[in-house]
Amino acid sequence: MTLRLTKGQQPPAFRLPDSTGNEVALADFDGRGVVVYFYPKAATPGCTTEACDFRDNLASLQSAGYDVVGISPDSPDRLASFAANFALTYPLLADPDHKVARQWGAWGEKVINGQSGHGVLRSTVILGADGCVSLADYEVAAEGHVAELRRRLAQLV
Numbered sequence: 666m667t668l669r670l671t672k673g674q675q676p677p678a679f680r681l682p683d684s685t686g687n688e689v690a691l692a693d694f695d696g697r698g699v700v701v702y703f704y705p706k707a708a709t710p711g712c713t714t715e716a717c718d719f720r721d722n723l724a725s726l727q728s729a730g731y732d733v734v735g736i737s738p739d740s741p742d743r744l745a746s747f748a749a750n751f752a753l754t755y756p757l758l759a760d761p762d763h764k765v766a767r768q769w770g771a772w773g774e775k776v777i778n779g780q781s782g783h784g785v786l787r788s789t790v791i792l793g794a795d796g797c798v799s800l801a802d803y804e805v806a807a808e809g810h811v812a813e814l815r816r817r818l819a820q821l822v
Contacts, residue, residue: 669770681758684744703771707747711807
């Protein structure tokens with residue numbers, strides 16, 4: 666079982682390629698809050714719903730001091746297509762070996778269509794401007810998650 670991040674914890678650093686092939690590091694967000702969300706596969710129904718929900722709420726999250734970053738096991742090329750097809754303007758990062766998902770607790774056993782296996786657990790980790798975990802939600806539902814997240818962020822202020 667992968668250990669999950671908890672409030673107050675400093676998360677592991679990462680450096681991953683984005684949808685354009687450029688490297689993005691967690692340190693690039695130093696001094697700013699960041700929403701890091703993990704999703705199983707680009708352009709699937711649930712992942713598209715969640716990604717578009719973050720897109721539609723991006724201005725509100727940014728005005729509250731939070732950047733948004735999505736991480737999946739997809740290749741940069743697949744992420745580029747996903748971003749273009751759905752006008753996703755925040756960074757989408759490729760974690761094909763699941764290293765970051767494992768380190769952040771977003772990898773584990775799951776059941777899909779009655780089949781048990783391991784994969785990315787739809788998860789969201791919020792970091793404050795100090796770089797520490799403010800919230801960590803694992804195995805979230807794609808629909809309605811961003812609205813709930815915004816309510817919880819408003820309570821942190």
